[in-house]
Amino acid sequence: MSLFSLRNLTVAVPGRCLLHELTLDLPAGQVTALIGHNGSGKSTLLKVLARQIMPSSGKVVFEERPLFAWRARDFARRLAFLPQHPPAAEGMTVRELVALGRYPWHGALGRFGPHDHAAVARAMAECGVSDLADRLVDTLSGGERQRTWLAMMVAQEAAALLLDEPISALDIAHQVEVLGLVRRICHQTGRSAVIVLHDVNMAARFCDHVVALKKGRLVLQGGPVDLMQPSPLERIYGLRMQILDGPGGNLVAIPD
Amino acid sequence: MMARLMPFALLAASLWLWSAIGLLPLARWPAWPLDPAGMDISQILLAFGLMPRGVVALLAGAILGLSGAILQVVLRNPVADPTTLGVSAGAQLALVLATMLAPGLLDEGRWPVALTGAGFAAGLVLAIGARRGFAPVTTVIAGMLVGMTASAVATAMTLAQGQYLLSLVIWNGGSLVQQDWSGVRALAAILVFGAIAAALLARPLRVLSLGPEGASGLGLNVVLVRLLAVGVAVILAAAVSAELGLIAFIGLAAPALARSLGAVSIVGLLAWSPVIGAVILSLCDGLVLLVAEQLGEMFPTGALTGLIGGPLLIWLLPRLRGSTPPGTERGEGASQRRRDPVPLLVRLALGLVIATVVLIWIGRVPGGWAVLDAESFAAFLPMRLPRLIAAASAGAALAIAGAILQRLTANPLASPEVLGVSGGAAMGYAGVVYFAAAPTAIALTAGTMSGGALALLLVAAFVSRRDMPAERVLLAGIAVSALASALLSAIMAVGDMRSFQILGWLSGSSSAMTMQGAFALAGLAVVLWMVALALRRWLAVLPLGAGVAGGLGLPLRQARMILIALAGMATGAATVLVGPLSFVGLMAPHVARRLGLARPGDHITGAALIGAGLMLVADFGARMAGFPYELPLGLFASLIGGPWLIWLMTRPAR
Numbered sequence: 001m002s003l004f005s006l007r008n009l010t011v012a013v014p015g016r017c018l019l020h021e022l023t024l025d026l027p028a029g030q031v032t033a034l035i036g037h038n039g040s041g042k043s044t045l046l047k048v049l050a051r052q053i054m055p056s057s058g059k060v061v062f063e064e065r066p067l068f069a070w071r072a073r074d075f076a077r078r079l080a081f082l083p084q085h086p087p088a089a090e091g092m093t094v095r096e097l098v099a100l101g102r103y104p105w106h107g108a109l110g111r112f113g114p115h116d117h118a119a120v121a122r123a124m125a126e127c128g129v130s131d132l133a134d135r136l137v138d139t140l141s142g143g144e145r146q147r148t149w150l151a152m153m154v155a156q157e158a159a160a161l162l163l164d165e166p167i168s169a170l171d172i173a174h175q176v177e178v179l180g181l182v183r184r185i186c187h188q189t190g191r192s193a194v195i196v197l198h199d200v201n202m203a204a205r206f207c208d209h210v211v212a213l214k215k216g217r218l219v220l221q222g223g224p225v226d227l228m229q230p231s232p233l234e235r236i237y238g239l240r241m242q243i244l245d246g247p248g249g250n251l252v253a254i255p256d
Numbered sequence: 257m258m259a260r261l262m263p264f265a266l267l268a269a270s271l272w273l274w275s276a277i278g279l280l281p282l283a284r285w286p287a288w289p290l291d292p293a294g295m296d297i298s299q300i301l302l303a304f305g306l307m308p309r310g311v312v313a314l315l316a317g318a319i320l321g322l323s324g325a326i327l328q329v330v331l332r333n334p335v336a337d338p339t340t341l342g343v344s345a346g347a348q349l350a351l352v353l354a355t356m357l358a359p360g361l362l363d364e365g366r367w368p369v370a371l372t373g374a375g376f377a378a379g380l381v382l383a384i385g386a387r388r389g390f391a392p393v394t395t396v397i398a399g400m401l402v403g404m405t406a407s408a409v410a411t412a413m414t415l416a417q418g419q420y421l422l423s424l425v426i427w428n429g430g431s432l433v434q435q436d437w438s439g440v441r442a443l444a445a446i447l448v449f450g451a452i453a454a455a456l457l458a459r460p461l462r463v464l465s466l467g468p469e470g471a472s473g474l475g476l477n478v479v480l481v482r483l484l485a486v487g488v489a490v491i492l493a494a495a496v497s498a499e500l501g502l503i504a505f506i507g508l509a510a511p512a513l514a515r516s517l518g519a520v521s522i523v524g525l526l527a528w529s530p531v532i533g534a535v536i537l538s539l540c541d542g543l544v545l546l547v548a549e550q551l552g553e554m555f556p557t558g559a560l561t562g563l564i565g566g567p568l569l570i571w572l573l574p575r576l577r578g579s580t581p582p583g584t585e586r587g588e589g590a591s592q593r594r595r596d597p598v599p600l601l602v603r604l605a606l607g608l609v610i611a612t613v614v615l616i617w618i619g620r621v622p623g624g625w626a627v628l629d630a631e632s633f634a635a636f637l638p639m640r641l642p643r644l645i646a647a648a649s650a651g652a653a654l655a656i657a658g659a660i661l662q663r664l665t666a667n668p669l670a671s672p673e674v675l676g677v678s679g680g681a682a683m684g685y686a687g688v689v690y691f692a693a694a695p696t697a698i699a700l701t702a703g704t705m706s707g708g709a710l711a712l713l714l715v716a717a718f719v720s721r722r723d724m725p726a727e728r729v730l731l732a733g734i735a736v737s738a739l740a741s742a743l744l745s746a747i748m749a750v751g752d753m754r755s756f757q758i759l760g761w762l763s764g765s766s767s768a769m770t771m772q773g774a775f776a777l778a779g780l781a782v783v784l785w786m787v788a789l790a791l792r793r794w795l796a797v798l799p800l801g802a803g804v805a806g807g808l809g810l811p812l813r814q815a816r817m818i819l820i821a822l823a824g825m826a827t828g829a830a831t832v833l834v835g836p837l838s839f840v841g842l843m844a845p846h847v848a849r850r851l852g853l854a855r856p857g858d859h860i861t862g863a864a865l866i867g868a869g870l871m872l873v874a875d876f877g878a879r880m881a882g883f884p885y886e887l888p889l890g891l892f893a894s895l896i897g898g899p900w901l902i903w904l905m906t907r908p909a910r
Contacts, residue, residue: 052806076809083803087666090799091593091854100797104809108793136593156808 001064003028003160003192004049009058011044011216018044020216021058026209028160031186031193033203035227036213037237042196043084043164045213049194050081050162063159076104080153084164084196086145089137094129094148095120097137101155123155127181143174147181154185161186161193168198175199179206200237200253204228212236228253257517257528265535271542272310275549279306308434313541313557314534315443316432316496317506321533322450323492324507325514325525329461330485331385333392334515335572337507338374338493339565340396340734342403344504346377347497349406370498371491377402378490380902382482397669400734401842404673405898408891430501430558432541439499446495447530453488454526461485462522503558504742505565506533512572537561562742569735594852601858604865608648611869615876616640642774647875647889648868649774649781650830651840655867656784657826658841659795659848659860664819666799668849671842672827675820676736680711681831683740686758701832708828711736716820769833777829781864784826788860794819795856835890839897840867840874846901870897 002025011019019041026032034042047053048060051067060067063078070078080101089097101123102116124130127147132140137148146166153161163182167175179195183206186193197203203210204224212220212227220232227233228251233241240256280298290303324337338344350373354361361369380402385395434440460481464471468478496503510533511525519528540560547555594600616637618627628636654672661670672678684707688695695703715732744758788795794815797805806812827841834840844867845859853862874893 050807052803072806072811073809076807081803081807083801083807087800087804091849092796093593096796096855100793100800100808103793103797108791162807 001028002026003063004067004194005061007059007061009045009048009060010056011041011048011053012056018216019048019055019213022213022216022218024211024218024221026192026194026211028192029186029190030208031183031195031206032209032211033207034194034196034211034213035198035200035203035236036219039215040213041216042213044216046162046164046194046196050079051075052081052083073104073107076156076158078158079160079162080156080158081162082149082153082164082166084168086149092137093133094135094137094140094151095124095133097148098124098129098151098155101152104156104158119157120155123151126154126185127151142170143177146170146174146178150178150181150185159191161191163193163195165196165198167202175202182206200227200233201250204253205250224251257514257519260517261532261535264539268535268538268542271546272306272538275542275545276302276306276310278549304436305434308437308440309432309541310538311440312434312443312500313432313538315440315447316500316503317510317534317537318530319443319447319450319492319496319533320503320506320537321510321529321531322447322454322526323489323496324509324533325511325529326454326457326461326485326489326492327507328511329522329525330464330482330489331390331392331395332465332467333390333395334512335392335396335508335569336399337505337511338489338497339403339502339504339738340508341381341399342377342401342406343374343381343399343490343493344497344502345403345406345410347371347374347494348502349373349410350376351498352410366498367495371494373406374490374494374497375487377406378486382486384902394667394669396734397667397674400674400737401669401839401898402902405839405894405902408894408898430503430561431556432500432544443495443499446492450488450492451530453484457481457485457488458523458526461526465522501556501558503537504562504738505568506537506561508565508572509533509536509561509568512568536564540564559742562738566735566739566742569738570732592852593854594858597853597855597858597862600851600853601861601865604862604869608865608869608872611872612644612648615644615872638771642771643769643875644872646769646774646777646833647871649777650833651844651867651869651871651874652781652864653777653784653826653830653867654834654841654871655844655848655863656781656788656860657823657830658843658867659845659863660788660819660823660826661841662845663795663799663856663859664816664823666801668846669842671839672823672830673839673841674733674737675823675827676711676715676733676740677708677824677827678831679737679740680714681705681708681828682758683707683743684710686744689754689758704832705828708824708831711740712820712824712828715824716817777833780829781826784822785860785864787822789857791815791819791822792856792860795860833889834871834893835888839894839901840870843867843897843901844870 004026006022006024006026009019009022010017022045034046036042044053048055049062049067051070054068062070062075099112099116099120102112102119106112106116121130124133127150129144129148129151132144132148137145140148150166161182166182167178170178179202182193182195185191195203195207197207204227207224210220210222210224210227211218212232214236219236220227228243230241230243233239233253241253242256244252244254246252280302284299286295286299286303292300292304295303320338327336327338327341328334347370350369351362351366353373354366354369381395381399384398384402385391388394460476463474463476464478464481466474471481472478493507510529513532513536514525514528517528517532519525537557541557544555544557544560616628617633618625657672657675658670661672661675662668664670681704684703684705685700687707688700688703692699711733714736794810797808797810798815798819802812805815845863847866848859848862851862853859871889871893874896875889877896878889878892
């Protein structure tokens with residue numbers, strides 16, 4: 001079963017076509033990376049999948065139901081989305097922010113019950129922010145903040161996570177930490193994730209599946225091994241790259 | 257561009273010619289050079305009235321267009337202009353103050369006074385804007401706040417001096433009537449100065465359009481260029497204010513039209529905006545002349561330009577580019593947060609009750625202060641209690657509305673005043689005063705509420721658009737306010753006792769409150785508070801932005817609609833009592849947040865209590881400051897609130 005299935009998806013704004021007749025399937029239960037050069041449409045695609053923007057034409061099916069036929073809260077119970085620049089969450093504690101992840105389950109007026117409390121505690125433990133529970137989010141470091149937002153998504157108990165460049169503002173140690181966390185969350189509980197990434201090496205190391213876009217069209221879809229070869233990389237980025245064998249069996253691409 | 261402007265220029269010219277020929281057939285026009293000695297009265301009216309008026313319209317339009325273009329370029333803000341930045345209102349206030357307090361100052365001419373006021377207002381707005389990276393929406397909101405405060409003070413002065421009312425109102429409306437050619441000479445000199453300054457500044461401004469970091473990287477003295485450019489724009493706007501009064505929105509319209517007609521470069525914008533400004537103002541003045549001829553009613557031209565400005569702002573909204581760095585429109589920086597807010601809330605509530613009792617008990621008597629004994633307490637209670645309850649409830653309702661709006665838009669400057677509801681309510685009130693033969697209290701209340709509701713509908717129409725960022729709602733509200741105030745000044749310019757009644761209401765009063773009315777208002781405030789508490793989860797999620805809120809399955813459109821409606825009702829109800837301007841809706845949520853009330857429920861409750869307290873104090877002050885006369889309540893509140901708020905916003909971030 002595929003998580004998302006796209007048929008002739010087109011997104012256009014006046015004067016420009018951001019996504020062009022895109023047809024592809026995203027696998028369930030895997031970590032998928034969306035890569036491509038700046039302006040390739042990868043963020044646009046993610047925003048369509050998260051229902052943040054409307055496609056101009058074409059069909060998108062999420063878990064065998066048309067994407068826009070889902071009710072807002074039902075959809076949020078199945079899919080959690082993190083925008084590229086999460087806001088500062090001024091004046092909110094970590095626990096409160098994570099608890100917002102329960103909104104799809106209890107709504108505006110429903111009771112915040114024992115199951116909700118348990119889900120919040122579990123999510124904080126899973127993402128390693130239990131010790132920070134009473135800290136204010138706007139006093140956290142970048143990595144801690146990103147883990148808090150991840151905990152909010154985990155508390156949502158959704159089967160799919162959509163992340164828009166979750167590591168773009170982090171140093172390399174925190175990049176590895178956050179992506180490792182996403183991978184662990186997904187593989188331990190059978191969740192799916194779709195992540196927009198800039199760095200091919202991070203995509204190859206942490207993701208099971210790669211979708212590459214160029215100028216709004218699909219260039220490549222496959223595993224990390226299919227990606228980490230000179231000719232696909234040149235097709236995606238228009239740049240010659242060398243592939244090195246890392247000591248741990250990881251493939252690493254560097255520009256010529 | 258020339259070809260597309262031509263029809264409008266021709267139309268403006270023929271409108272002027274129409275009224276000129278209506279005054280005097282072409283054959284009898286006086287010959288150049290003009291010499292009043294050999295003319296009859298119609299020839300003098302033409303040569304020293306209508307002719308300079310036509311030229312003044314062209315010159316003032318050009319000056320305002322240039323001023324707006326410079327401001328928009330230097331602040332990189334497509335909705336900046338002398339009106340939206342409070343510059344014109346500052347000049348107006350200075351002139352009103354000088355007229356009443358020190359007429360001697362005006363002997364030297366009106367210019368120095370107007371320039372001082374305009375410069376002061378511009379300085380304040382820029383100081384507020386600078387702390388927020390000149391984020392367009394925030395800068396304009398600051399400008400509107402400064403402008404509204406200045407207008408409030410000017411209104412207070414006008415009210416205090418009824419005999420000047422008519423001339424001041426007409427001047428406020430911006431009249432182009434001329435008696436000789438001196439205005440033409442003065443404005444021509446200013447336009448020449450502006451043109452030279454703009455030519456000199458064109459290149460530095462082009463570098464500055466890269467943004468402050470990029471520009472200083474290229475060796476530009478950013479602060480100096482900004483100061484010079486804003487200074488020139490302020491001088492231009494103040495000159496028109498001094499000469500003609502408040503002519504709104506030409507400075508906004510001209511560059512906007514220039515841009516949409518294809519002027520992309522900064523030089524093109526600076527060159528075409530004056531031309532377009534001249535055409536627009538001439539066209540407006542031509543229409544005013546036409547109306548004057550047909551109906552015999554002479555409206556100030558500035559009121560008409562305001563009518564154009566509101567819709568124009570609305571049209572511009574969706575076209576505003578997101579040129580702002582993310583995050584600059586919001587946030588005051590980290591504010592402390594109280595671990596256990598309950599004791600504070602209890603103290604606030606207790607304080608409110610004690611204040612109410614004390615305020616009933618004490619009061620001024622001729623020759624001093626008095627504390628009531630038990631007997632007179634019983635006698636005064638039915639008189640003082642309703643107005644205290646009503647004032648507190650109105651304060652609470654406004655504070656709740658403000659807290660909701662600040663959370664909804666994630667903008668700490670959002671407030672009921674800038675939502676446009678107040679402006680709409682004022683329109684409703686004025687409409688009833690003018691069109692009902694004998695307006696009853698119920699009719700006035702109904703008119704006020706429905707005016708507010710109408711404005712709310714307009715604003716809500718924006719919110720329902722999917723891609724409309726919440727902060728743009730504030731601009732829509734400002735547009736509605738501008739429209740309302742333009743209509744209002746057009747109505748008032750007719751000038752009779754009814755204007756005075758409207759002016760009185762605009763500044764708000766609680767003296768005529770009955771017990772029933774007070775309890776109705778209190779009930780409404782309590783209901784609003786409970787609904788807001790019930791929706792506190794929305795109020796927690798919404799400040800995180802549309803992306804997060806949508807991702808959590810929040811029904812964004814409905815939530816915005818419901819919350820806007822709630823805020824609008826609260827504002828409408830309070831406006832009936834305190835008038836359209838008080839700043840309580842802006843201040844109270846701010847204070848609550850500064851006191852460490854961060855969670856939505858605590859924030860709303862705290863804001864409501866503080867708002868009620870503020871309004872009680874304002875009511876007390878309004879009764880006592882001018883004893884035995886009573887000052888208007890809303891006016892008093894904004895006289896305290898406005899300056900305090902501006903001080904708060906110019907303070908360095910912690």
